[in-house]
Amino acid sequence: MASLASVTQPAGTAYVLCFSDDAPNIGPHPISRADLEEAFNQRSGWKIAVVEPDTIQTTFIETGIPAWFATITRL
Numbered sequence: 001m002a003s004l005a006s007v008t009q010p011a012g013t014a015y016v017l018c019f020s021d022d023a024p025n026i027g028p029h030p031i032s033r034a035d036l037e038e039a040f041n042q043r044s045g046w047k048i049a050v051v052e053p054d055t056i057q058t059t060f061i062e063t064g065i066p067a068w069f070a071t072i073t074r075l
Contacts, residue, residue: 001039001046008074016040017054020066033068040072047073 008014019030033051040046049071055064 001044005045005074010074012074013049014072014074016068016070016072017056018068018070019056020053020068022053023066031068036068036070040070042075045075047075049073 004014004016016036018036019028021030021032023030036051037048040048051068051070054067054069056067057064
């Protein structure tokens with residue numbers, strides 16, 4: 001989050017695609033929606049506009065891996 005803040009200007013939008021914990025333990029560092037919302041909250045200088053379920057396409061799993069796609073604004 002700190003690294004992302006260093007390259008995102010205030011009022012700028014960041015798009016985050018991360019592995020979801022709704023999948024078998026396949027992807028690196030899967031996180032829960034609650035953890036994502038806790039990391040990017042007003043106390044840390046962010047506001048989440050939307051978090052949607054998504055899929056990360058891979059070459060080793062035909063159906064892809066569950067993910068979260070978040071649109072986040074830096075305050």
